[in-house]
Amino acid sequence: MSALEMPSSGTEEVAEDSLARPQRSVDRLLAGNAWLVFAFLYLPILVLAVYSFNDNDRVGVWGGASTRWYGEMFTNARVMDALWTSITVAVVSTVIATVLGTAAALSMERYRYRGQRTFDGLLYLPVIIPDITMAVMLLLFFVQAFDLIFVATGVQLSRGVGTITLAHVAFNISFVALVVRARLSGLDGALEEAAADLYASRWQAFRRVTLPLIAPGVAGGALLALTLSLDDVVIAEFVSGAGSTTLPVYVFGALRRGVTPLINAVSVLMLGGSILLVLLSLMVSRRRDQQ
Incomplete structure (x- = not known):
């Protein structure tokens, strides 16, 4: 056999x-x-x-390794002003967008009211609208709003850091709401009902039960909003004013005059910041999935 x-x-x-x-x-x-x-x-x-570590003034000609351009970047007043403007706008707009986006996600996921579907569709429009279209819309809005304010009060407002911040809040709300709502959809509503049965008010139930459970989603949405704000160039270019240039807008304007090793160093700085934020977002998302 x-x-x-x-x-x-x-x-x-x-x-x-x-x-x-x-x-x-x-x-x-x-x-x-x-x-x-x-x-x-x-x-x-x-x-x-x-x-970006090229010692030569010409971009395409290697002149040896050097950190010269990074030193010039940190001593360049215009670059540093643009950097701090970007950070200020990103932090402020992220805080506001995170609060409003989380509230919007809660209203869409936990409550039912008239016009909810319409609001749901409008909330996600900034996600699908092209940046250039939204930039033109926001520019027209600010121009018309400032004209009305001037006619009504005599106060003349102009575009600057405030308009950039409001514009970033306008499109970041949708992204935060998407992330937080995804977290809320997997959350058992019985936990909030149990808190209400234990005589907790709505605010207490949210603060002690809902918020800790959705915190990873809120953090992930905030990091996404921060990244989008720091990287935005089209909308910021349209709604900014004199003395309110963000770092991406500065780089975009400098590229019109030609690429220099200084622009390479600034680009690497922006790239490093974006990668760091993406890694933090992935870490938060992984922690959220493990919970």
Whole structure:
């Protein structure tokens, strides 16, 4: 019997090997494609980072490694002003958008009222509207609003840090609401009902039960809003005024005069900040999923 079984065993091994070869070829092809995609996405970033340490004044000519341009960046008054403007706008707009976006998510997920579907559709419009369209809309809104305020009160307002902050709040609310609402949809409403049965008011139930449970979602939405605010250039370009240039707008304007190693250093700084915020957001999301 064993002598009869040996050929069949060898045949099965040959058959399995013949089936595994095409699969291994497909795996190699997919792996190669993945590496090509990663190279296409990240090699330009690597080149940018390397040439930000170029000692030569000309971007495309390597003159040796140096941190000269990073030193000039931190001593450049215009760059530092733009950086602090970006940070101020991002922090203030993120705080406001996080509060309003969380409230909007709660109203959509926990309550039912007339016109809710309409509000739901309007809330997510900034997510799908092109940046240039929203920038023009906000510019027209501020111009018309300032004209009405001047006619009514005689006070002449102008575009600046305040208008940039309000514009960033306007589109960040939707992104925060999306993230927080996703967290709320997986939250058991019976926990809030149990808090009410224990004579907790709505505010106490929210503060002691709901908010701690949705805190990772709120933090993730806030980090997303902060990232979007720091990276925005189109909307900030339209609604900004004299003396209120953000860092992305400064870089965009400087590129019109040509790329310099200083712009490379500023771009690397912005890239590093964005990567850090994305990593923090991923860490918060992973912690949220584990809870």
